[in-house]
Structure formats: C-alpha cells, structure tokens
C-alpha cells in the first residue's frame with residue numbers, strides 16, 4: 001500500500017490549479033489535507049476579524065468538497081511544525097507538501113516544519129502556487145530585488161515564458177486513515193454579539209466556487225476595466241482580491257482567463273498590471289520582511305505624526321466630514337471591502353490631513369478587510385504615506401473634495417453609503433459644509449448633527465502636512 005502524502009493548506013484554499021496537491025496525489029498516492037490554526041500568542045499579524053469570517057467559509061466549502069470526494073480535512077490548533085509532524089507520524093505519511101508562503105512568520109513555520117520532519121526522516125517540499133513568479137527568481141540586472149514597480153513588471157512580462165502556468169489535475173485519492181480533527185465551529189471564527197458580518201453574506205460567496213464565478217463574471221467586463229476602474233460607483237473592478245488572498249483562485253488562473261479573452265484588450269492588460277502590483281507587493285515583503293513594521297524610508301521614523309485617538313475613531317466610523325472618505329469607510333465596515341481609488345483617498349486623509357501614523361490605518365484595514373493581505377496592505381499604506389519603496393511622494397496630497405468630484409461626479413457612490421446626504425444637490429455633495437442654510441434645510445441636514453463638519457479644512461490639512469514634511473527635512 002502506498003504511504004500517504006500530507007498537503008498543508010494555508011492560503012491556497014482550492015482544489016484546482018494546486019501544484020502541491022497535484023504533486024502529492026500523483027501516481028495515485030493517497031492524500032491527507034490539513035489546516036493548522038496557529039495559536040502562538042507571540043505571532044504577529046494573526047488574521048483579523050473579517051479575514052476570520054472569510055477563512056471560516058472557505059474552510060467550510062473546501063471541507064465539503066473533500067468530503068464529497070471521500071476524504072476529510074484534518075483541522076488542528078497549535079504549532080504547525082509539531083502538529084503536522086504528529087499527523088505525519090500517526091498516518092505513516094512519507095512526505096509533507098505545501099505552497100510556499102511570503103509572510104515572514106509563515107516562512108519561519110516552513111523552516112521549523114522542515115527541520116522537524118527531517119529529524120523524523122519524513123520528506124518535505126514547498127511549491128509555488130500563490131504567485132505568478134517565484135519571488136526569489138525575479139531580480140534586477142544588478143541581481144538585487146526590485147524596489148520600483150515599472151521595471152519590475154516590465155521584467156515580469158519579459159519573463160512571461162517562465163510565469164507559472166495553470167496546472168490541470170484530477171481530484172486525488174484521499175487517505176482513509178482516521179485522524180483526530182477539531183470541528184471548524186469550535187474555532188469561533190464567525191462574529192457573534194454583535195454579528196457585524198450580516199451584510200457580508202449577501203455580498204460575498206467565499207471559496208473556490210465563488211472565486212471561479214467572480215472570475216468568469218469579470219472576464220466579460222474586462223474590456224471596460226481600464227476606463228471604469230477608478231470610478232467606485234461603476235463597481236466594475238474584479239473584486240477578486242479576497243479570493244486571491246485566500247487562494248480560492250490562483251493568480252495564474254486570473255492572468256490566464258484575461259489572456260484568453262483578448263490579448264490586445266487594453267482592459268485585460270490593465271487588469272494584469274494590477275495583478276502585477278500584487279506580485280510586486282509580495283516581492284517587496286519577501287525581500288524586505290520588515291515592511292509591515294517599519295517605514296521603508298528610514299527618515300520617516302522621525303516624522304511628526306500626531307497621536308489623535310478621536311480623529312482616528314472618526315475616520316474608522318466614516319465620520320470625517322469628507323463624503324468620499326466616509327462612503328469608503330462605511331463600505332469597508334459593512335462589506336469588508338473598499339474600492340481601490342477610495343482606499344487611496346481615505347488612507348491619504350488619515351496620514352496627511354490628519355497626520356495619524358500609517359500603522360494605525362494599516363491595523364484597521366487588517367482587521368476589517370476580507371482581502372487583508374500583509375504584503376498588499378503594508379505596501380499600500382506605505383505607498384500612500386510616501387514612505388514606501390515605490391511610493392507617491394509625500395508632498396503630493398490628495399484633495400478629498402477634488403477626488404470625490406472627479407471620481408464620483410454624480411455622487412452615486414456617496415449616496416449609497418452616506419444616505420444622510422441623499423437629498424443634497426449634486427453641487428454640494430462633496431462639500432456639504434459649504435451648502436447655504438436653505439439648501440441644508442431642504443435636504444433635512446444639519447451639519448454637526450446629522451453629518452459632521454470636516455475634521456480639518458482640505459487646504460489647511462494640506463498645508464499642515466507639508467509643514468510636517470518640511471520639519472522632517474530639517475532634522
């Protein structure tokens with residue numbers, strides 16, 4: 001009888017295009033799938049609340065699929081190296097396979113597991129599967145990691161022949177060895193008292209089927225992506241980010257689907273470029289593992305941030321007085337996702353107009369985004385704060401009023417998420433505090449009571465941010 005091979009699942013919660021799974025099940029070897037809930041208390045960046053919601057549903061779905069195919073996913077809590085080695089010994093497995101991670105603590109887990117398995121003469125192998133390229137292999141001409149996106153992506157496109165291709169494989173045979181497993185419900189990943197995730201159910205279908213559906217749905221819309229992608233009310237981006245983060249679909253599948261559609265479509269190429277940004281953020285985290293903790297540009301450690309808990313709380317609640325920002329923050333709270341353009345503006349208001357440290361924003365997004373991703377979130381915040389590897393210069397300060405007027409010209413997005421502004425004429429939708437008294441009265445709106453006055457005037461905020469930058473330069 002062939003000995004089983006264990007596949008350790010983490011952020012590749014799918015059965016299709018799964019190189020580690022395909023290799024494990026090759027030649028009819030029985031496969032054991034396991035997922036370990038890491039309980040180390042000193043581990044940074046444990047999944048946030050919205051991620052736990054997504055994780056629960058993804059695990060539920062994949063468990064069901066595996067059960068339908070005659071297997072069972074082993075769920076355990078604890079230290080991955082110890083738990084997986086013990087599953088391997090209990091089942092007589094010959095090897096453990098996994099998909100290579102990029103988060104520093106996940107990579108540390110891989111090293112610990114490999115060492116533990118070696119001690120017990122059990123084989124191990126990591127496979128690429130979450131990214132388009134192995135981040136260790138993409139290097140600039142001087143052999144160093146890229147720090148700037150454009151040459152990075154050019155290089156990737158040149159190396160397209162070595163991009164990971166979608167791998168077709170049949171469902172493996174699952175091992176019938178009886179192994180102890182915890183119940184998913186006992187992990188309490190879903191929110192209770194209050195159940196703030198109620199709306200999530202109507203917005204998302206987490207898991208592989210939902211990811212495939214979102215991808216096919218997007219492929220038809222891809223030609224319009226380039227012209228529509230900055231307008232939140234059009235809602236025409238792919239919304240694939242949580243599926244990609246949890247590996248419900250692979251980046252290779254997303255890339256290939258838009259390649260087949262129409263190679264010359266500007267929309268498809270522009271979408272692939274965004275997949276390139278995901279790849280770039282992963283590349284940065286892989287090579288600069290301190291990115292989630294420290295500003296990439298060391299001089300920013302001396303930036304005169306302001307500790308302002310009230311401003312932070314108003315921003316989190318979507319009560320800054322800037323309608324486009326408040327719409328985004330409320331979309332985030334209610335659905336676990338925010339449109340990219342609005343993420344940029346909301347983040348900019350926090351770090352520039354309000355001078356609150358980017359790490360506070362990063363932490364809030366980490367907890368509330370269903371697509372919270374250590375690489376993209378950290379790089380995104382550092383990009384906006386001007387302290388990242390390839391960042392928008394700090395002196396370029398988004399004006400939240402102009403951004404709103406430009407990217408939500410009819411205010412449809414604002415009215416969807418900030419209903420108290422529903423009856424305000426278009427002219428004042430982005431500046432409610434400037435509306436004359438009679439206009440406010442007609443719209444049943446009292447500034448300061450029904451909707452806040454801006455935490456800071458746009459121009460004053462800009463000036464204060466530039467003064468802070470000037471102060472930093474003097475140090």
Ligand SMILES: Cc1cc2nc3c(=O)[nH]c(=O)nc-3n(C[C@H](O)[C@H](O)[C@H](O)COP(=O)(O)OP(=O)(O)OC[C@H]3O[C@@H](n4cnc5c(N)ncnc54)[C@H](O)[C@@H]3O)c2cc1C
Pocket residue numbers: 229237238239240241242244245271274275276277278279281338339340341343344347365369371372373374376377378380381384
């Ligand atoms: C402050 C800030 C924080 C962010 N935090 C995250 C995060 O935690 N997780 C996350 O996945 N994205 C993050 N992003 C990037 C981006 O906002 C989201 O990936 C995008 O909005 C997801 O929507 P979509 O799937 O419809 O994207 P689409 O426009 O359809 O893009 C396709 C895919 O490309 C990737 N992508 C697109 N834009 C970016 C980008 N700027 N950086 C990295 N990857 C990108 C995503 O995987 C996305 O699903 C952040 C951006 C900012 C400015």
